[in-house]
Amino acid sequence: MKNLFLTVFLIAILCSGxxxxxxxxxxxxxxxxxxxxxKNKEAIAYIDYRDDATIYTFEGEPVAYIESEEQVYxxxxxxxxxxxxxxxxxxxxxxxxxxxxxxxxxxNTVSTxxxxxxxxxxxxxxxxxxxxxxxxxxxxxxxxxxLLTEFFTRKIMLCxKNKEAIAYIDYNDDASIYTFEGEPVAYIYNEEEIYxxxxxxxxxxxxxxxxxxxxxxAVGAKYGVSKGNIHTEVITLPEKTExxxxxxxxxxxxxxxxxxxxxxxNWSTITLMEFFTKK
Numbered sequence: 001m002k003n004l005f006l007t008v009f010l011i012a013i014l015c016s017g018x019x020x021x022x023x024x025x026x027x028x029x030x031x032x033x034x035x036x037x038x039k040n041k042e043a044i045a046y047i048d049y050r051d052d053a054t055i056y057t058f059e060g061e062p063v064a065y066i067e068s069e070e071q072v073y074x075x076x077x078x079x080x081x082x083x084x085x086x087x088x089x090x091x092x093x094x095x096x097x098x099x100x101x102x103x104x105x106x107x108n109t110v111s112t113x114x115x116x117x118x119x120x121x122x123x124x125x126x127x128x129x130x131x132x133x134x135x136x137x138x139x140x141x142x143x144x145x146x147l148l149t150e151f152f153t154r155k156i157m158l159c160x161k162n163k164e165a166i167a168y169i170d171y172n173d174d175a176s177i178y179t180f181e182g183e184p185v186a187y188i189y190n191e192e193e194i195y196x197x198x199x200x201x202x203x204x205x206x207x208x209x210x211x212x213x214x215x216x217x218a219v220g221a222k223y224g225v226s227k228g229n230i231h232t233e234v235i236t237l238p239e240k241t242e243x244x245x246x247x248x249x250x251x252x253x254x255x256x257x258x259x260x261x262x263x264x265x266n267w268s269t270i271t272l273m274e275f276f277t278k279k
Contacts, residue, residue, distance in 0.1 A: 032048065032049045032050040033046050033047065033048050033049070033050075034046060034047040034049075034086075034099050035099060035100060035115055036055070036088055036097040036098065036099060036148065037097060037098055037099070037100065037109045037112050037113075037148075038096070038097055038147060038148040038149075039095075039096075039143040039147075039148075040113075041109060041111065041112040041113050042112075042113055043058060043112070043113065043114075043115040043116055044057065044058065044097065044148045044149060045057050045058065045063065045097070045148065045152065046058070046118070047066065047083070051121075051124065052065065052124075052127075053065055053066035053067075054124055055072070055152070056118075056121060057152070058115070058116040058117070058118055058119060059119045060118070060119035060120050060121045060122050061122055062075065062121070062122060062123075062124045062125065063075075063152035063153070064080055064152055065127060066083055067130060070082050070083050070084050070136060071134055072088065073127075073128075073130055074152075074154070075124075075125040075126075075127065075128065076128065076172065077128035077129070077130055078154075078172075079091070079130070079134055080151065080152075081096070081151070082134075082136050082139065084136060084139060086098060086099040086101075086102050087099075087102060087104070087107060087139070087141070088148070088151070089139050089140075089144075090144050090146055090151055092144060092146075093137055093138070093139050093140045094140050094142055094143060094144035094145075094146075095107050095139075095140070095141065095142065095143050095144060096143075096144050096146055096147070096148045096151040097148040097151070100112055104141045105140075105141025105142055106141060106142040106143060107141050107142070107143065145207065145208055145224075147223070147224060150222075154170070154171035154172045155168050155169065155170050155171070155172070156168060156169040156171075156208075156222045157222060157223055158177070158210060158220040158221070158222060158272065159220060159221065159222075159223070159232055159272075160219070160220055160271055160272040160273075161218075161219075161230075161267040161271075163232060163234075165180060165240050166179065166180070166220065166272045166273055167179045167180065167185065167220070167272065167276065168180070168242070169188060169205070173245075173248070174187065175187055175188040175189070176248055177194070177276070178242075178245060179273075179276075180240040180241070180242055180243060181243045182242070182243035182244050182245045182246050183246055184197065184245070184246060184247075184248045184249065185276035185277070186202060186276055187251070188205055189254065189257075190257075192204050192205050192206050192260065193205075193257045194210065195251075195254055195255075196276075197248070197249040197250070197251055197252065198249075198252050199251070199252035199253050199254045199255055200255060201213060201254070201255045201256075201257045201258075202275065202276070203219070203275070204260050204263065206260065206263065207225075207227065208221055208222040208224070208225045209221045209222075209225060209227065209230060209263075209265070210272065210275065211263045211264075212268050212270055212275055213258075215264070215268045215269070215270065216261060216262075216263050216264050217263070217264040217265075217266050217267065217268040218230050218263075218264075218265065218266065218267050218268060219267075219268050219270050219271065219272045219274075219275040220272035220275070227265045228264075228265025228266060229265060229266045229267065230265050230266070230267065
């Protein structure tokens, strides 16, 4: 009889332990993975909580991770933004991505496009030592002008008025601008002023558009712009493959840039390549 009571007692303890484990599992995100959609309702990346809250693209590239439940970092240690209440926000406090089913302010992912097939995961880099935490500010429930892919790569493709990819801004490389052949042609200073490496002021990068200092009109724009007569929502020509970067020149003393004037949202007669190479 004692053995029977002991057996029942042990079974009860084991069942209690199983129930506790089940409750813990229920606290984790459903299926352990959260798909992130961009403002075009496309599935771009997913958070894998089974893999230390790492964020992967659907091609399998590890691009970021979540620290302290909501702070998002790149594997280079750079702070990128916040993931809060199902929405991914950039450092300007605007949304760049959201999980399915969000309807808040200007963000709506209740209806989304079908998910892509997930590719094989690439090897995850080691997490670097990060700085002190960033306190979450008041976040804005509107979409950022930064696309979700740009948020992760910190690279912005620039195309000309013929919608051809000519160059890209690499914010991981001190906001340097490279042609797709790898030639460093300019850089961005103070968030919007564009300079040659010899210090000559060229124009402005403002709201996703490159403006020439003389004509005050557009010579290039990133994907997704629709302002005035500048439309790059649909890129008809494919993006080129990035060539090997050439050595970046030393930056010379900069000219003083004028105060940004009212800019004309029409295309300039100057091409984007001429803008970068003119002296």
